[in-house]
Amino acid sequence: MERKAKAAVEKYLTRFNTYEDYLDSKIKRRDLEYLSSREMARQMLEFGYMGCHVLNREEFDEKRAAGVAAEAKANAKTLASAGKELKDNFLKELAEREELNRNGKMVTVIFINGCNALGQEVLGYIDYAHRLKTEDFEEYFNGKKLMPRQSDILYINETTQTITSKSSPNYRVIFESNGDVTFKNRTDRTILYTDPRFSFRHKEDLKLAGWQTSISSSSTAV
Structure with missing residues (x-):
C-alpha cells in the first residue's frame, strides 16, 4: 500500500513542469487577497507558514523525476511503434x-x-x-x-x-x-x-x- 501511495504521488507531480507550478496549485484565491504577491505566497508555502504540508524543491525534483521515469517506462511497453524499424x-x-x-x-x-x-x-x-x-x-x-x-x-x-x-x-x-x-x-x-x-x-x-x-x-x- 505504501508503495502504491508513493507511486501515486510521483505520478501526480508529473503534471507540473516546475516547482513553482506545484506551489501555485496550493495557493488559494483568498491567500492572494492577504499577501502582496504570488511570489510571496510561494515563499510562505515553501517555508511552511500557510498551514499545509508541501514538498521542498529537492523532494519535488526527486519525486517528479521518478514519476516521469515510471511514466516513460509504462508508455514504452504500450507504444505500438516500439521496436519497429520504419522506412516509410x-x-x-x-x-x-x-x-x-x-x-x-x-x-x-x-x-x-x-x-x-x-x-x-x-x-x-x-x-x-x-x-x-x-x-x-x-x-x-x-x-x-x-x-x-x-x-x-x-x-x-x-x-x-x-x-x-x-x-x-x-x-x-x-x-x-x-x-x-x-x-x-x-x-x-x-x-x-x-x-x-x-x-x-x-x-x-x-x-x-x-x-x-x-x-x-x-x-x-x-
Whole structure:
C-alpha cells in the first residue's frame, strides 16, 4: 500500500513542469487577497507558514523525476511503434507523435486521400489520439494501409458519394454557413480548416505510394 501511495504521488507531480507550478496549485484565491504577491505566497508555502504540508524543491525534483521515469517506462511497453524499424516517412511521423497523443500532451489530425480495397477514392480526417485508444495500431506500423472510416471525424467516399462526420473526444465537427467543414479543438479551441486554401499549424504534406496524407498536430496544456 505504501508503495502504491508513493507511486501515486510521483505520478501526480508529473503534471507540473516546475516547482513553482506545484506551489501555485496550493495557493488559494483568498491567500492572494492577504499577501502582496504570488511570489510571496510561494515563499510562505515553501517555508511552511500557510498551514499545509508541501514538498521542498529537492523532494519535488526527486519525486517528479521518478514519476516521469515510471511514466516513460509504462508508455514504452504500450507504444505500438516500439521496436519497429520504419522506412516509410508517414509512419515515422506517426511514430514520433504516438507517445504524446497517448498521454494527452498532443492531439493530431491525419488527412488521407487514397483508394480503398475496392478501388474507390476515399478521403477523410482522423483524430489520431482517439483512434489510438480505440484500435490496435501495431498492424499499421507493420505495414497495413491506414484509411479513413465512417466513424472518423470526416469521411468522404467519392465513388459512392457517401459523406459522414462524427465529433470525437478531442475535436468538434463544425459545418460553416459557407459549406466549409472545420474541426474545433476541445482543449485550446484551435480551429483546423479542411479547405486547402487554409494552412494547418505544423502541417507536413507527404505523397506516398500514390496517395496523399498530411498531419496536423497541436500541443495541449499539461
